[in-house]
Amino acid sequence: MARTVIIEEAGGPENMKLVDREMGEPGPGEIRITHKACGLNFIDVYQRTGLYPLELPHALGMEAAGIVEAVGEGVTHLKPGDRAAYAATPPGAYSEARVMPAAQVCPLPDGIPFEDAAAIMLQGMTVEYLFHRVWPLKKGDTVLFHAAAGGVGLLACQWARSEGVTLIGTAGTDEKCQLALDMGATACINYRDRDFVPEVEKLTDGAGVDVVMDGVGKDTFDASLDCLKPLGMMISFGNASGPVDPVSLLTLASKGSLKLTRTTLFTFLADHDRCQDMARHVFSKVESGAVKVNIGQTYPLAEVAEAHRALEARETTGSTVLMP
C-alpha cells in the first residue's frame, strides 16, 4: 500500500484526497519506485480543475525522485537500488511509491539530492526543450520570458545567462523581479504595475525580441505579439492566467510574418532516447553550477491542498516540493 493523492471530481484544492492504494508488481516495461520527494507543477492545477481532463478517479502529480525497488521485463536502463527521477505520464507522482512505465524515468546522478531532482525534472526539461529544441537560441538572442520568478522562470533565467542569451523577464512584484535579476535575467518588468510592451520596446531600442516564451497565457498573449521582431517566434506553453483566446492567422501576418507554436513537454519526452538526453542535459547544467535549484517552498504531501492554493494565488517563487 502507498499513500497517494487522488481526485474523484475535478474542482478546487479541497477535492484532493490522500488515500492508501494497492501497488502490485511492475509488468513489462514498468518499474516500482519509492518516492523521496515529489514535484509540484502548474499542470497539476490544470488536471485538478479539469482544464486538462483526466479519466476520474485519478491520481495526480507528474514528477518525483526516489529509489527503484523493482523492474519489469524488458527494462534495461534501470535496476533495483538505482536513484532515479522523472517527469512522466500518467499522473500519479503525488505518492509514497508507485508502479509506472519506465521509459521516461531517468537515472539520477549521486551528486543531485532527491529534493533538487523533484524540483527540476519537469521545469528543467521544459527550459531544455524551449531553448534548444523549439527555437534553438544563440548567443546574443533576446527572449521575453513571462513569470520569470516562477519554477520554470528561475531556471530559464540561469540557463539563459549560461548560454549568453539576453532574457527580459516579467513578474508580478518588485521582489519577484529582483529574484529573476539575481538569477540571471538581464531586465525584469513588473507587469502588474506597468504595460510590458513599451518597456520591452525601450529595452530593445525599438527592435523587439527574437522570441517570446509565454506560460501565462490569456493575460499576456496578445501584448506579447507586439513585443516581437518581424519574423519572430511566439511560443505559448501554458495557461497560468487562463487559456489563450483563438488567434486569427492574419494577425500573425500583420504583425510581421510571425511564427506561432503551442508546445507541450510530453511531445518531447515521448521518445525514450530524447527524454534521457534532455534529463542528462539538465543534470549537467546543475552539476556544472550553471543552474542552481531554487526550492522556494516545501510542504508535507498531506498539505498538498495548501501548496496548490499558494501556487494559484501567485504566492510561490521558484519550485515547490512535496515530501511524502
Ligand code: NDP
Ligand atoms: P510558476 O511557478 O511559474 O507559477 C505560475 C506563475 O504564473 C505565478 O507565480 C505567477 O507569477 C504567474 N501568473 C500570472 N498570472 C497568473 C494567474 N492569473 N494565476 C496564477 N499565476 C499567474 O509555475 P510553473 O513553473 O509550474 O509553470 C509555469 C508555466 O509554464 C505554467 O503555465 C505551466 O503550465 C507552464 N508549463 C508548460 C509546460 C509545457 O511544456 N507546455 C511544461 C512546464 C510548465 P507572477 O506573480 O510573477 O505573475
